[in-house]
Amino acid sequence: MSVVVDNIGLLVTHDAERPERRGAALVIDSGRIAWVGDSSDAPAADEKVDAGGRCVIPGFVDSHSHVIFAGDRAEEFDARMGGRAYEAGGIRRTVGLTRGATDDQLQDNAARLVAEARAQGTTTMETKSGYGLTVADELRSVRVAASLTDEVTFLGAHVIPEGSDRDDYIDLVVGEMLEACAPHVRWIDVFCETGAFTVDESRHILNAGIARGLGARVHAGQLGESGAVLLAVELSAASVDHCTFLSEGDVEALAGSSTVATLLPGAEFSTRQPYSDARRLLDAGVTVALASDCNPGSSFTTSLPFCIALAVREMGMTPAEALRAATLSGARALRRADIGHLSVGAQADVVILDAPSYVHFAYRPGVPLIHRVLTPRP
Known part of the structure; x- marks a missing residue:
């Protein structure tokens, strides 16, 4: 089953060419990142997750x-x-x-x-x-x-x-x-x-x-x-x-x-x-x-x-x-190339924050900021 995570305010991919994107979306298919791009170009998928303008980071x-x-x-x-x-x-x-x-x-x-x-x-x-x-x-x-x-x-x-x-x-x-x-x-x-x-x-x-x-x-x-x-x-x-x-x-x-x-x-x-x-x-x-x-x-x-x-x-x-x-x-x-980033082909360990930016981890210390964790792991 494919999942599109849409309406991402700030997406951190750690991709070498473009490590951060605004107004982004990504598609998960078979436990992997299958597509990353602008929200306006997001393809259809079996399920849609609306990030609500939140920040999305790798697990x-x-x-x-x-x-x-x-x-x-x-x-x-x-x-x-x-x-x-x-x-x-x-x-x-x-x-x-x-x-x-x-x-x-x-x-x-x-x-x-x-x-x-x-x-x-x-x-x-x-x-x-x-x-x-x-x-x-x-x-x-x-x-x-x-x-x-x-x-x-x-x-x-x-x-x-x-x-x-x-x-x-x-x-x-x-x-x-x-x-x-x-x-x-x-x-x-x-x-x-x-x-x-x-x-x-x-x-x-x-x-x-x-x-x-x-x-x-x-x-x-x-x-x-x-x-x-x-x-x-x-x-x-x-x-x-x-x-x-x-x-x-x-x-x-x-x-x-x-x-x-x-x-x-x-x-x-x-x-x-x-x-x-x-x-x-x-x-x-x-x-x-x-x-x-x-x-x-x-x-x-x-x-x-x-x-x-x-x-x-x-x-x-x-x-x-x-x-x-x-x-x-x-x-x-851990000498792993498949995790820690959200580039195409990476394992789909996706974390949606209850914040517009990862800066909030230090800006709002001690406050629960994890909205949702998406991962193929059990």
């Missing part, structure tokens, strides 16, 4: 989340707001809660968060394991994730579990755990930070995943500068995520690479860390994406509109740059 692409978990860490957040510094160790609390949850509890919580994100315009959502840290718990985590999204990441290298020998655990990650999880995932990731994994350990773990045919992603630069960004570039990782603390060499390396710098302003908001300097990266020619980092410890939000508002206010991005980062560049962080 958000959230390329970094952790929604397979149980419980929350509200007490930890409260303590941080009272002055306690953020540290990676809180992950172990969620590991304990996740191990104690049933499969149905993990499934229901993750599905609720994915639905919450969808209601806010997210039509593609990557998510990771990493709160199980045993073979059985990581395997059930990636199975739950794979029931909700095609973009699943194995993050057995989140932290060393409490009571585990460091070398033995890394051997488990690159051996039996990777063997069990690899058939259910597309990506491998490592938390390469103080309190988690070193650069050399991360290289070893990522190379094991790459040898199994998985793409690489890296957590880096959240707590301080390290060699993790250069490692990501060395391994041609699809993305390096956080990028709060970067050296000049890091920025230069990213600018000369295909690795996307994925910024996570929700984490800075929730941990009171300095915000990433998006302006510095963009001016250097780095591809910058925005993602939610939805997790119970350091960024418990599924709202990319909220992240866009933070990026504009705190990270030096224009509204147009922030929208692009949350759509087209998010797709690049």
Whole structure:
């Protein structure tokens, strides 16, 4: 069945020749964008959707989340707001809660968060394991994730579990755990930070995943500068995520690479860390994406509109740059060419706003601005 979305006040396609159109229409057929043009030229279709002069954008692409978990860490957040510094160790609390949850509890919580994100315009959502840290718990985590999204990441290298020998655990990650999880995932990731994994350990773990045919992603630069960004570039990782603390060499390396710098302003908001300097990266020619980092410890939000508002206010991005980062560049962080834009042939992930412009994400922060989400996804 074909659908024409007509009477669009402002259409954002991210098409290279004409990224925005006014007075526009588009046609969806078989789950793809089949036609884009002026409203006055719109062809007939089986169904018509009147956008009522509203702004229409591509669905958000959230390329970094952790929604397979149980419980929350509200007490930890409260303590941080009272002055306690953020540290990676809180992950172990969620590991304990996740191990104690049933499969149905993990499934229901993750599905609720994915639905919450969808209601806010997210039509593609990557998510990771990493709160199980045993073979059985990581395997059930990636199975739950794979029931909700095609973009699943194995993050057995989140932290060393409490009571585990460091070398033995890394051997488990690159051996039996990777063997069990690899058939259910597309990506491998490592938390390469103080309190988690070193650069050399991360290289070893990522190379094991790459040898199994998985793409690489890296957590880096959240707590301080390290060699993790250069490692990501060395391994041609699809993305390096956080990028709060970067050296000049890091920025230069990213600018000369295909690795996307994925910024996570929700984490800075929730941990009171300095915000990433998006302006510095963009001016250097780095591809910058925005993602939610939805997790119970350091960024418990599924709202990319909220992240866009933070990026504009705190990270030096224009509204147009922030929208692009949350759509087209998010797709690049997943190495996807079929999403994040509304050009002919793209997947028909169409979001109609309750606003005349995407500028309203930052202009009216915290206000629900999603009128309707059209997508072929279930």
